[in-house]
Amino acid sequence: MNLPNLLTLLRLGLVPLYFLAFFSESPWSMQYALGILVLSGLTDLLDGYLARKYNWITPLGIVLDPLADKLMMLSVIISFILDGRISWLAAGLLIFRDAAMILTSAFFHFRQKQIVPATWWGKTTTVLYYMTVVAILFKWRMADFLLWSTIGLSFVTSFVYLHKFRAMNR
Incomplete structure (x- = not known):
């Protein structure tokens, strides 16, 4: 250890x-x-x-x-x-996206395919996610806007990763 x-x-x-x-x-x-x-x-x-x-x-x-x-x-x-503090819909979308990314990465990792390294899209999504968490924790007025922006950006980021993955593994 x-x-x-x-x-x-x-x-x-x-x-x-x-x-x-x-x-x-x-x-x-x-x-x-x-x-x-x-x-x-x-x-x-x-x-x-x-x-x-x-x-x-x-x-x-x-x-x-x-x-x-x-x-x-x-x-x-x-x-x-x-x-x-958040709706079931928002939570479901966040959980679905994360689960899909984890399962997709694991699936391709075990098939010895190249995995896409972190990109600025992913890093930006992570920063926005943490800003959203703070806004929701303290019930800031912009929390709902940040939440839906984070969800939207996370799905855009997922599509960017999928596109890069396809390009790397042709």
Whole structure:
């Protein structure tokens, strides 16, 4: 067990802590929830950096890292649904898109096809996703606009990835 894998396990442990913070009765509950999300994001960046820099990439990390990311994202979406902050339709579209991307990548990975590396489209979508999460957490007026913009951009990004994938694997 190396340090990047331990950091990934820490991220997995943050998932239930996020729920506890989000649904707590504390007047600071959203700040705690945001703090947990920030900690999760920072440990994700750190474990990826360490794994690449020191060649500490392991089969366990390859599986657990995206699992930790998606579980946290799913937890955020579920908490927003349960609290009435987003609609089932919006949640369903976000979950469908992420599930489709994960399953498609896994399918082609196991068929030894080239996987498209991250692009600025994907990075932009991720930044917009996190801005949207903060806006929804704190119930900012622009939250709904950001949510639907994020959903739209995420589907555009998916089509860009599919196009690039086809071009790389001809």
